[in-house]
Amino acid sequence: MTFLKVKGLEKRFGGRHAVDSVHFDVAAGELVGLIGPNGSGKTTLLNMLSGHLAPDGGTVTLEGREVTRLPVHRRARAGILRMFQLTRVFDRVSTLDNLLVAGRGLGLNARDALTRARALLDELSLSPVAALDAGRLSGGQRKLLEFGTCFMVPPRIALLDEPFAAVHPSMREIMGRFVRERHALGQTFLLVSHDMPVVREMCERSVCMNAGSILADGNTEDVLNDPAVIEAYLGGEAA
Amino acid sequence: MGNSERRLRAEFHGSLVILALVAALPLVLTSVYWQGVVIVSLYYALQAMGWNLVTGYTGQMNLAPAAFAMVGAYGVGLLSHHWGISPWLGVPVGVAAAAGIGLVLGRIVLPLQGAYVALTTLSFAEILRLVIGNSYSVTRGDLGLNVPTVFDGRLPYYYLMLAVVVLVQIALYALMRSRMGLFLQAVRDDEVAAASRGVSIVWWKTLAFVVSSAICGLAGTLYAPFAGLISPELGLILNTGLVVSMVVIGGMGTMIGPIVGALLVYTAGEMLREVGDYHLIVFALLVIVFARFFRGGIWGLLQLGADRLPGRRETGAREG
Amino acid sequence: MLYLDLTVTGLMTGVFYALMAIGLTLIFGILRVVNFAHGEFYMVGAYTYTLLSTALGVPVWLTLPAAVLVGAALGWVTERTLMRPLYAGYSSWGLMKDEYAIIVTFGLSLLLINLVDKVIGPYPYRGPELIDTARVHLGPVIADGHRLMATGLGVAVIAGVFAFMRFTVAGKQVQAVAQNRLGASLAGIDPGRVSAAVFAASGGLAAFAGGLLAPIINASPDVGVFTAVKSYVVVVLGGMGSVAGAVVAGLFLGVAESFGAVFISYGYRDTFGLVILILVLMFRPQGLFGEKGRSV
Ligand SMILES: Nc1ncnc2c1ncn2[C@@H]1O[C@H](COP(=O)(O)OP(=O)(O)O)[C@@H](O)[C@H]1O
Numbered sequence: 001m002t003f004l005k006v007k008g009l010e011k012r013f014g015g016r017h018a019v020d021s022v023h024f025d026v027a028a029g030e031l032v033g034l035i036g037p038n039g040s041g042k043t044t045l046l047n048m049l050s051g052h053l054a055p056d057g058g059t060v061t062l063e064g065r066e067v068t069r070l071p072v073h074r075r076a077r078a079g080i081l082r083m084f085q086l087t088r089v090f091d092r093v094s095t096l097d098n099l100l101v102a103g104r105g106l107g108l109n110a111r112d113a114l115t116r117a118r119a120l121l122d123e124l125s126l127s128p129v130a131a132l133d134a135g136r137l138s139g140g141q142r143k144l145l146e147f148g149t150c151f152m153v154p155p156r157i158a159l160l161d162e163p164f165a166a167v168h169p170s171m172r173e174i175m176g177r178f179v180r181e182r183h184a185l186g187q188t189f190l191l192v193s194h195d196m197p198v199v200r201e202m203c204e205r206s207v208c209m210n211a212g213s214i215l216a217d218g219n220t221e222d223v224l225n226d227p228a229v230i231e232a233y234l235g236g237e238a239a
Numbered sequence: 240m241g242n243s244e245r246r247l248r249a250e251f252h253g254s255l256v257i258l259a260l261v262a263a264l265p266l267v268l269t270s271v272y273w274q275g276v277v278i279v280s281l282y283y284a285l286q287a288m289g290w291n292l293v294t295g296y297t298g299q300m301n302l303a304p305a306a307f308a309m310v311g312a313y314g315v316g317l318l319s320h321h322w323g324i325s326p327w328l329g330v331p332v333g334v335a336a337a338a339g340i341g342l343v344l345g346r347i348v349l350p351l352q353g354a355y356v357a358l359t360t361l362s363f364a365e366i367l368r369l370v371i372g373n374s375y376s377v378t379r380g381d382l383g384l385n386v387p388t389v390f391d392g393r394l395p396y397y398y399l400m401l402a403v404v405v406l407v408q409i410a411l412y413a414l415m416r417s418r419m420g421l422f423l424q425a426v427r428d429d430e431v432a433a434a435s436r437g438v439s440i441v442w443w444k445t446l447a448f449v450v451s452s453a454i455c456g457l458a459g460t461l462y463a464p465f466a467g468l469i470s471p472e473l474g475l476i477l478n479t480g481l482v483v484s485m486v487v488i489g490g491m492g493t494m495i496g497p498i499v500g501a502l503l504v505y506t507a508g509e510m511l512r513e514v515g516d517y518h519l520i521v522f523a524l525l526v527i528v529f530a531r532f533f534r535g536g537i538w539g540l541l542q543l544g545a546d547r548l549p550g551r552r553e554t555g556a557r558e559g
Numbered sequence: 560m561l562y563l564d565l566t567v568t569g570l571m572t573g574v575f576y577a578l579m580a581i582g583l584t585l586i587f588g589i590l591r592v593v594n595f596a597h598g599e600f601y602m603v604g605a606y607t608y609t610l611l612s613t614a615l616g617v618p619v620w621l622t623l624p625a626a627v628l629v630g631a632a633l634g635w636v637t638e639r640t641l642m643r644p645l646y647a648g649y650s651s652w653g654l655m656k657d658e659y660a661i662i663v664t665f666g667l668s669l670l671l672i673n674l675v676d677k678v679i680g681p682y683p684y685r686g687p688e689l690i691d692t693a694r695v696h697l698g699p700v701i702a703d704g705h706r707l708m709a710t711g712l713g714v715a716v717i718a719g720v721f722a723f724m725r726f727t728v729a730g731k732q733v734q735a736v737a738q739n740r741l742g743a744s745l746a747g748i749d750p751g752r753v754s755a756a757v758f759a760a761s762g763g764l765a766a767f768a769g770g771l772l773a774p775i776i777n778a779s780p781d782v783g784v785f786t787a788v789k790s791y792v793v794v795v796l797g798g799m800g801s802v803a804g805a806v807v808a809g810l811f812l813g814v815a816e817s818f819g820a821v822f823i824s825y826g827y828r829d830t831f832g833l834v835i836l837i838l839v840l841m842f843r844p845q846g847l848f849g850e851k852g853r854s855v
């Protein structure tokens with residue numbers, strides 16, 4: 001059974017199609033790369049999957065259940081968890097409590113949430129700053145923390161919007177390893193990235209968007225070698 | 240235990256110590272006048288605690304706490320005036336009225352942010368005050384209402400007010416220690432992120448408004464029989480200003496700040512009155528200085544001081 | 560004749576609502592914050608005008624500009640000391656921008672009220688009138704001489720603000736910063752200076768309104784509190800940040816109140832605007848007269 005099904009999703013801003021009739025499926029346990037030049041509609045698509053934007057048309061189905069009209073918090077509880085391109089954490093509570101918010105919000109009891117949060121802090125090397133208010137973390141640490149909040153409860157699917165952009169290589173390494181390990185255990189991901197080598201290395205399959213539409217979808221190597229994809233990257237502002 | 244919980248516990252224990260001192264105060268403070276001053280400052284403390292829940296913890300700029308206290312007071316006053324119902328029965332009615340109106344206000348400001356919340360709540364507060372002040376046939380308008388006393392002497396009021404502050408503080412502590420505490424702070428810091436982690440913004444924001452309004456209303460219901468006369472002036476913006484000052488000075492978004500702030504601002508204000516009545520100027524200046532330079536208020540300063548002591552590095556102070 | 564009378568009275572009140580709201584909306588346009596001390600600039604203007612005239616005997620034609628200067632100075636100092644951090648890296652304080660602006664201007668409002676209450680006293684002072692003529696017949700409408708003069712000056716100043724925004728380089732810079740702060744600073748405009756200038760102008764306008772109305776409202780420490788509430792209504796109604804909207808909404812509110820007081824209820828006349836404010840924010844947050852949707 002297809003795990004996540006996106007059918008005819010579209011979004012207009014003013015008259016302009018930011019996302020135009022997008023179809024694709026993600027199978028359980030897949031790690032799919034979502035690539036495309038700046039402004040091609042990747043973030044907008046993610047916003048519709050996570051419920052932050054209401055689509056103008058189309059449906060999103062998760063494990064056979066249509067979630068298109070579900071509000072953000074219900075979708076999160078249904079297992080669609082996302083990371084934002086511009087980091088969002090709770091600045092005035094501690095790093096640990098940021099994780100606890102996610103744990104409790106997603107239904108864990110206090111004790112389980114704490115156990116889970118401690119384990120994640122260790123895994124992400126955030127333990128030294130556990131008691132620090134998140135507003136005082138470095139940019140990279142904040143990103144790492146937001147990344148962590150996606151995994152307090154194993155998500156059905158994790159939507160990651162440029163998790164590796166503008167972070168220190170050591171933190172990129174931590175997140176990359178984490179993604180690979182979870183993927184090996186069967187975790188499903190949709191990974192938006194500008195970083196071609198990263199996508200090439202991590203994702204068996206990639207979807208490339210351009211100007212709101214899907215340009216290519218398939219084996220990552222094939223997609224990256226697709227003349228239309230190369231053209232789109234060269235024609236647009238290649239990253 | 241999360242850090243938020245740890246902070247809450249320290250603040251809660253601190254507030255209990257202070258309230259215990261207030262309980263012992265009448266042993267030395269035998270002046271009826273000064274007991275009255277403490278009663279009024281506890282009345283403000285309750286409002287400050289209510290306001291702190293919705294604004295300090297949840298980040299919704301509510302400029303209506305005094306209006307909700309006024310609503311509570313009029314709940315008691317109107318029942319007694321029109322039907323001769325005892326203030327004791329008026330208390331739950333006044334609290335329910337404040338909670339109900341708080342629910343309406345909470346729903347109205349639900350989609351709004353920042354300054355728009357402030358403007359809406361301010362307007363709402365003024366509407367409540369103007370309606371009560373102009374409905375002469377029902378409320379006697381600016382003349383106010385007489386409310387029968389329920390006790391002889393000051394001390395019973397003193398301990399009633401104190402007991403209610405303690406109980407509300409315990410209830411708030413229980414609420415804040417539950418997931419609600421985490422969620423409210425998450426909503427305050429970033430609504431979008433909070434929703435993305437399964438937190439229902441609608442539910443928690445509305446709940447914060449209702450509970451906060453009920454606490455402010457409760458303050459008013461207890462104040463009415465103590466004061467004996469209530470008027471729409473209870474709901475003046477200036478009184479809201481006093482509540483805001485108390486919390487900002489005591490420490491916004493802490494369990495102890497509202498109590499410390501209210502006792503300090505009101506009681507110290509009365510003391511300073513004898514040396515020249517400059518207290519409100521001083522407190523307004525303090526509000527500006529704290530907001531401008533140091534969000535933690537007095538409690539935050541103490542925390543900072545404690546952190547500088549050797550061996551107390553890890554607890555994580557709330558300095559901004 | 561009642562309708563005409565009510566319309567004229569309403570418009571005359573509305574001019575002062577507009578005068579107050581212009582400053583507030585300009586500040587919102589530049590800094591995206593609401594100045595909760597705006598009413599106190601008005602109060603300070605009323606006192607400056609009244610006390611200089613009555614206590615020092617300065618002629619009213621000098622005390623009016625003096626009130627404007629004092630209000631402008633106050634606005635400028637407020638911006639330099641309290642608002643600057645809003646665009647000079649506020650994140651380190653731990654207070655969100657909105658929270659900070661609201662609390663700090665609310666605190667300023669309390670400070671000014673209590674300062675005046677302590678230094679000058681809580682009792683109201685009645686300001687001198689600009690002209691002695693008690694009654695002026697304007698066709699069928701009878702108006703008080705001072706009120707007429709004050710309204711005329713108010714209209715002139717509003718027209719002046721429009722001309723300034725439209726025809727001067729400085730006015731265009733203000734609009735540029737309001738539209739796109741970053742873009743404007745890239746184009747060589749110093750947003751900090753523009754903010755300070757706008758705050759000064761806003762303070763000056765409010766103080767001007769306070770001075771003009773001093774003989775009618777009687778200066779007292781809290782005289783600005785409710786006036787400020789009215790200007791919030793107007794600013795929201797006109798669309799936050801829109802000067803033209805503020806003027807239209809100010810006149811509209813004046814007329815609506817004067818009709819409402821007669822046809823709906825005199826006692827509740829002050830609540831009309833507040834109810835409208837809440838309804839507007841609920842259903843049309845860009846304002847009744849705002850064109851563009853502003854995200855709230
Ligand atoms: N809230 C919005 N309002 C108007 N246009 C938007 C909005 N969000 C995105 N867009 C536009 O939609 C297009 C797609 O943007 P986005 O999804 O952010 O692209 P990507 O993430 O691929 O860089 C862009 O042209 C962008 O300018």
Ligand SMILES: [Mg+2]
Nearest residue numbers: 042043044085
């Ligand atoms: Mg993007």
